Amino acid sequence: MPELPDLAVVADALHAAIAGRAVSLAEAPAPLAVRGTPLELSALVGQRVERIGRRGKFVLFDLDRDQVAINAMLTGRFQLAGPSVRRPARTAVVLGFGPRSAAPRDAAAWTRGASWIPANDAAVEVRYRDPSQMGKVYLRPAGVDRPVSGLGDPDQGPDADDPALTLDVWRERIRRHPGELKSLLRNQAFVAGIGNAYSDEILHAARLSPFRKRASLAPEEIDALYAATRGVLADAAGTLRARVPPTFETQVRDFLAVHLRGGAACPRCGARLSEVSSRSEATTWCRSCQR
Numbered sequence: 001m002p003e004l005p006d007l008a009v010v011a012d013a014l015h016a017a018i019a020g021r022a023v024s025l026a027e028a029p030a031p032l033a034v035r036g037t038p039l040e041l042s043a044l045v046g047q048r049v050e051r052i053g054r055r056g057k058f059v060l061f062d063l064d065r066d067q068v069a070i071n072a073m074l075t076g077r078f079q080l081a082g083p084s085v086r087r088p089a090r091t092a093v094v095l096g097f098g099p100r101s102a103a104p105r106d107a108a109a110w111t112r113g114a115s116w117i118p119a120n121d122a123a124v125e126v127r128y129r130d131p132s133q134m135g136k137v138y139l140r141p142a143g144v145d146r147p148v149s150g151l152g153d154p155d156q157g158p159d160a161d162d163p164a165l166t167l168d169v170w171r172e173r174i175r176r177h178p179g180e181l182k183s184l185l186r187n188q189a190f191v192a193g194i195g196n197a198y199s200d201e202i203l204h205a206a207r208l209s210p211f212r213k214r215a216s217l218a219p220e221e222i223d224a225l226y227a228a229t230r231g232v233l234a235d236a237a238g239t240l241r242a243r244v245p246p247t248f249e250t251q252v253r254d255f256l257a258v259h260l261r262g263g264a265a266c267p268r269c270g271a272r273l274s275e276v277s278s279r280s281e282a283t284t285w286c287r288s289c290q291r
Contacts, residue, residue: 001057001072001073001074001195001196001197002057002072002076002077002251003057003193003194003195003197003198004054004057004159004160004161004192004193004194004198004233004237005198005233005236005237005240006240006251007054007057007058007059007072007193008054008161008237009237009240009241009244009245009248010054010059010078010248011052011053011054011059011060012107012108012110012111012241013080013111013116013244013245013248014052014059014078014080014126014248015051015052015053015104015106015107015108015111016103016104016107016108016111016112016114016117017080017111017116017117017118017124018049018052018097018124018126019049019050019051019052019100019103019104019107020048020049020100020101020102020103020104021048021049021097021098021099021100021124022046022047022048022049022097022098022100023044023045023046023047023048023049023063023095023096023097024045024096024097024098024123025045025094025095025096025125026041026042026044026045026094026095026096027041027093027094028041028092028093028094028137029087029091029092029093029094030090030091030092030093030130030133032092032133033092033093033128033130033133033135033136033137034092034093034136034137034139035136035137035138035139035146035148036137036138036139036140036141036146037139040066040139040141040144041139043066043141044063044066044068044095044139047063047064047065047066048063048064049061049062049063049097050062050063050064051104054159054193055151055152055159055192056150056151056156056159056188056192056193057071057072057150057188057192057193057195058070058071058148058150058151059072059078061095065141065142066139066140066141066142067140068095068137068138068139068140069137069138069140069148069151070093070128070135070136070137070138071135071136071138071148071150071151072128072130072135073130073132073134073135073136074132074134074135075130075131075132075134075135076092076128076129076130076134076135077128077129077130077248077249077250077251078126078127078128078129078248078249079091079125079126079127079128079129079248079249080116080118080124080125080126080246080248081124081125081127082118082122082123082124082125083096083123083124083125085125087127088127088129088249089129089131090129090130090131090133091127091128091129092128092129092130092133092135092137093127093128093137094125094126094127094128095125095126096123096124096125097123097124097125097126098123099120099121099122099123100120101120102120103117103120110241114245116245116246127249129249138151150188153189155189156188156189156192157173157187157188157189157190157191157192158191158192159191159192159193160191160192160193160194160229160230160233161193161230161233161234161237165191167223167226170222170226171219171222171223171226173190173191174190174214174222174225176190177189177190177214178213178214178215179213179214180210180211180212180213180214181203181208181209181210181211181212181213181214181217181225182199182200182203182210182211182283184214185198185199185202185203185229186199191229193233194229194233196259196281196282196283197253197256197259197260198232198233198236198259200256200258200259200283200284200285201232201236201256201257201258201259202225202228202229202232202233203225203228203285203290204257204258204268204285204286204290205228205231205232205257206221206224206225206227206228206229207224207289207290207291208221208224208225208290208291209285209287209290209291210283210285210290212291236255236256239252239255240252243255258273258284258285258286259282259284260275260282260284261273261275261284262274262275262282262284263275266286266288266289268286268289269286269288269289271286271287271288271289273285273286274286274287
C-alpha cells in the first residue's frame with residue numbers, strides 16, 4: 001500500500017511536472033474506479049492545474065474549479081508519461097495535460113532541474129493504474145457536496161510529517177488513543193499517512209514492540225516514538241526521491257530495515273526477526289531489542 005513517503009514523492013513530482021498546465025484529456029478505461037459521473041469527468045478538460053498535493057493517503061489534484069482526489073489503496077500506482085508511451089495494463093484513469101508557460105515556483109527543491117520533468121511545451125499524461133480496482137478516484141466538482149471517506153473527516157489526524165505536529169502536540173494527542181502501538185500508528189485519527197510497512201519500521205527504530213499498549217509507555221518512550229516517526233518517514237522520502245523517478249508506478253521497499261524480512265537478522269542486534277501475518281498483512285519485529 002502506498003504510504004506517506006511514497007505519496008509525498010509522487011505529489012511533489014506531479015506538482016513539479018503538471019502544475020500550470022490545462023487538462024486536455026480525461027478518460028476512465030476502468031470506470032469502476034471513478035466516483036463521479038462521465039459528465040463530471042469530461043468537465044475537467046480545459047481546467048488549469050493549480051496544485052497537486054497530498055493529505056493522508058490521498059493525492060489531490062486542485063484545478064481552477066474542481067478537485068480530483070485519488071486514494072490508491074493497496075495496488076494503485078501513478079505513471080507520468082508522454083502520450084505516445086504505451087499505457088500500462090489495468091490503467092483506470094488517464095488525465096492528459098497540455099503545455100504551460102513555466103514550471104511552478106513552489107516546486108519542491110529536490111525536483112528542480114530533474115531530467116524526468118517534461119518540457120514546458122510538451123504534452124504529458126498522468127495514468128492511474130490499479131489491478132485490483134480497490135482504489136478510488138473521486139471527482140469533486142465545485143458546488144457538489146460529495147463526501148470522501150477518510151478525507152476531511154473532522155476526526156482525521158494531522159499528517160505524520162506535518163511541521164505543526166510538534167513533540168508537545170504529539171504528547172497531547174497520544175493520550176487520547178489507547179490500544180497496541182502498531183494499531184495506534186496506523187490509526188488515521190491519530191496521525192495520517194502511516195500504514196502497515198512504515199509502522200513496522202518506526203517501531204523498530206523506536207525499539208518498541210508492535211504489541212505494546214500505549215498506556216504502558218513511559219514519557220521517554222512516547223518521545224522516542226515521535227522521533228522515530230519523524231526520522232523514519234523523512235529518511236524514506238529521501239531514499240525514494242533518489243530512486244523512484246521517473247518510474248513512479250514502481251513501489252520501492254527493498255531498503256526497509258525489517259518489514260517483510262522475517263527470519264533475517266535484525267540489523268541492530270543480529271537476532272532473528274519475527275513475523276506474523278493476518279488478513280494478508282504482515283507484522284515484522286525483533287523480539288530481542290523491541291520491548
